[in-house]
Amino acid sequence: NAGVTQTPKFQVLKTGQSMTLQCAQDMNHEYMSWYRQDPGMGLRLIHYSVGAGITDQGEVPNGYNVSRSTTEDFPLRLLSAAPSQTSVYFCASSYQQGAHSPLHFGNGTRLTVT
Amino acid sequence: QQQVKQSPQSLIVQKGGIPIINCAYENTAFDYFPWYQQFPGKGPALLIAIRPDVSEKKEGRFTISFNKSAKQFSLHIMDSQPGDSATYFCAARLGAASKLTFGTGTRLQVTL
Numbered sequence: 001n002a003g004v005t006q007t008p009k010f011q012v013l014k015t016g017q018s019m020t021l022q023c024a025q026d027m028n029h030e031y032m033s034w035y036r037q038d039p040g041m042g043l044r045l046i047h048y049s050v051g052a053g054i055t056d057q058g059e060v061p062n063g064y065n066v067s068r069s070t071t072e073d074f075p076l077r078l079l080s081a082a083p084s085q086t087s088v089y090f091c092a093s094s095y096q097q098g099a100h101s102p103l104h105f106g107n108g109t110r111l112t113v114t
Numbered sequence: 115q116q117q118v119k120q121s122p123q124s125l126i127v128q129k130g131g132i133p134i135i136n137c138a139y140e141n142t143a144f145d146y147f148p149w150y151q152q153f154p155g156k157g158p159a160l161l162i163a164i165r166p167d168v169s170e171k172k173e174g175r176f177t178i179s180f181n182k183s184a185k186q187f188s189l190h191i192m193d194s195q196p197g198d199s200a201t202y203f204c205a206a207r208l209g210a211a212s213k214l215t216f217g218t219g220t221r222l223q224v225t226l
Binding site for chain 1: 120159160163
């Protein structure tokens with residue numbers, strides 16, 4: 001199984017450009033989420049989804065949009081990139097909500113906004 | 115607002131030593147406390163987890179100690195090996211959702 005697949009692995013954007021970070025999982029997980037990782041800040045939740053058609057905001061949602069049209073895919077959209085969005089982005093999924101469902105992370109997308 | 119505080123930021127131990135990473139939380143409604151391990155260029159992976167009704171959990175060389183009254187928990191790595199060199203994150207979960215609040219991470223280096 002591929003697990004959680006994120007594309008691209010690296011991306012450089014100019015301020016104001018838009019792009020979509022792709023995330024796909026093949027484990028039939030209900031729950032999917034996006035985190036950003038910054039030095040000294042740990043991992044912060046951007047958006048999450050508990051199932052197809054349902055999304056909600058996390059801790060740092062501003063500047064990002066998500067949608068969940070299928071169980072497998074959960075893309076993250078940057079509408080107008082800003083230097084503050086330079087970060088490593090991780091997509092994660094779990095089988096279902098609940099304590100015994102560990103999060104499975106992808107290998108990340110490193111985004112630089114100049 | 116950092117709801118889960120993690121220390122130290124970095125740690126260097128010799129092979130065979132016992133690194134200890136500490137975390138403290140504020141919200142007593144947290145009900146699940148996992149630790150994640152991350153190698154360079156990879157996503158975090160679940161290492162071990164504990165519920166607040168348990169004071170200690172061991173899995174192989176990894177042990178979580180949990181002090182509910184002090185709102186603190188820690189990770190101990192017995193007989194540490196160079197392959198344990200990684201960044202470790204503690205986390206806490208609130209309620210039925212799978213949303214996790216992570217600590218800021220500890221970069222561990224195990225030297226020969």
